[in-house]
Amino acid sequence: MYSSVYNDNSFSNIRVLLNKKEFQKAYDLLQKISDKCSEWYYLTGLSAMKIGYYDEGEEYMQKATTMDPNNEEYSHAYNQYNQYRNDYNRNSYNYNRRKRNDLDGCCCCCCGDDCCDTICQLWCADQCCECFGGDFISCC
Template structure:
């Protein structure tokens, strides 16, 4: 069963629609992916029957249902247009909660400004399908931006007591200059 899952992941990675976005072979890749999914589902169902278990349409290996690809593609189009409300509505209609679902939901939350929830969704997608470079890259970019923000915020030089002395010196100099012009900036106690 592990060999089947490993082979399935490799084939999904090879024929994943994202690799054929602007390619004339896109339709062929989609058809091939449907065939791979059918074969994988058949093998899973037979294995479950042999084990006496229950077969589900959800798998942590990244199962793509026959209609789910076009649904996910539609969600991606909504995200690209900036219509996050429609993207989320469409995504919530999809019953398959696979790695693609979690990744797209993460993108929606991030684009709406809720980075922590978006990060959690993308991290979950990356854990479900660690072979997907799109998920890994997004997670890597988010981790780097988080690190650079923390490094910038926590490593900024802090002002010390010497700065108070410097400010007093500037005020004293300004007071001396202003007295030459007839004004008194600092009044003594």
């Protein structure tokens, strides 16, 4: 099933660590292995992603998939990561876009964006100042 050059149980031990959510320990053990096969790239990529090294993890998982294109476990994990990343990017883009569009040309967050005109910025500054007991514009 795996294109591994190892006869011992090193990868099964790594999988046990991953199942126990000991991602850093698995990653560190994998770094000590010098002969790299598709299983090494897959497990290293998986552990790297789980500890937050997303770019590195993606590269390793892609390499594992390229080395062993018939391995469904590798391709499924790689495709699942890509889908998650694409969904995240799409959702964050739409969230920020919707947030800007919901302002209707005015900003009441004192952000100083280009969408805010001077009067709105002054009103926001006055509101913030009043929250702290001051009064930036006495007529408002």
